[in-house]
Amino acid sequence: MAITAVPDTTRNHLLAALPAEEFARLAAHLEPVDLAVGDFLYEPGGQLQHAYFPASAIVSMHYVTESGASAEIAGVGNEGMVGISLFMGGDTTSSSAVVQTAGEAYRLERAVLKEEFDRGGAMQRLMLRYTQALISQMSQTAICNRHHSVEQQLCRWLLTTLDRVPSGQLVMTQELVASMLGVRREGITEAAGNLQHAGYIRYRRGHIAVLGRTGLESLACECYAVVKKEYLRLFAEIPRRGVPAARRVAIQ
Amino acid sequence: MAITAVPDTTRNHLLAALPAEEFARLAAHLEPVDLAVGDFLYEPGGQLQHAYFPASAIVSMHYVTESGASAEIAGVGNEGMVGISLFMGGDTTSSSAVVQTAGEAYRLERAVLKEEFDRGGAMQRLMLRYTQALISQMSQTAICNRHHSVEQQLCRWLLTTLDRVPSGQLVMTQELVASMLGVRREGITEAAGNLQHAGYIRYRRGHIAVLGRTGLESLACECYAVVKKEYLRLFAEIPRRGVPAARRVAIQ
DNA sequence: CCCCTTAAGTGCGCTAGCGCACCGACTTCC
């Protein structure tokens, strides 16, 4: 992790949604950090020291079972934050947070976050709303794991990742995707092969390019749309600071 | 739903954990209700009007997919509450809440709950802590759905239900259990048959009696213990109002 | 430029769980 040069905190939607007054109190404490793939922001049971607000990075809340099997519980990109247990209580979780896509994030010290949260103002309402969105994402993951095929889940996963990576160029091995979905690497090879055949994606050694978003949408299970709709609903009326009104529409 | 006769709000652990001052403000608004199996406390997208604090009832947060498949996302008994989205924001969820075991509960009107929550005192901290516990339950469900066998999941489910039904006599058809776990009824028949063979349970037409708790624990996946440990951790230092100190130990 | 690491492709046997169809047996209600 290294300090980045030119911070633009509004790249994170939550930070951007803070009213000017709340933001002003936090701004000085927001520390830009570079996150590399594989970095652990926290490990199960460990004491959390910071909350992270991704700008371009993507972080995965990940669980590893006793037998070594793993799966993603939820993903966090520029729409959210890592470390809700800091204000929810308990300070730790039984899952870990791993960086899934390298990039920048802003971090905030535990005490600073807690203090602002406990003021009970707009920041608290925003964090709780985000937590609610996260809950619905996790619920849907539970359902998806139960009922949907690897191919459907891969499409869902590509689409959510795409929402966090505007370029559509994902840096990502099949092995990593498999560990996120909690399936075999070979299963991803097969599903991704199908998608490439259909012309929806193209990939090579650790890179996936999305060519046909709508194609993926047609193959994905309902889970993608359900979660996205819930995020939009929960954040519909919340304005973004520092973004001209005209651009707002294009962003969401 | 009908009004019950003799209310004892301390049967619900959350209500029992409220400090006297907070509880006093809510007591007059707590309305005892009888819940029957199959009652919907809320349906996806519907506006929630009350929060429910189960005493002897068990409620299931349940999701039904477009294709009609279903699964439980989390269960709520006397250790918790139904309706967190009232204070988290958004007021609704994409899942429904169905009564899974008949019994009593106390309900609180939306506005009363919100007002007390927004005071930012002990009640808020308690609700948030509970939400955190619920989140870890949901996470574990996601993992469990991905990696564990029907038999393991059945054991897990029986154990958590048992924690909410002290008698160990569950009123429950295999069909219902199957819909909770999101598997076929026949799958439950087989797994339950094994458990009965092993002498851990005995059942007949809509009734399941647990005979060997430790047996179930040995067959269950880690998920049961992980979630239970997390609940205990989060509520360890929170005392229970109206319960003699001596009894406290036995309860947890 | 070559080598070595690591990503991706393939094949194969196996099994858990699904979908479906049907039976038997218990319960409730007329």
Place this chain on the structure above:
DNA sequence: GGAAGTCGGTGCGCTAGCGCACTTAAGGGG
């Protein structure tokens, strides 16, 4: 006490996904 409805048991073929072993090929570093 018979009829109807519900709950549980069983059999059978099917398939998605697993585990494992091995090959092919990309691409980065010495």
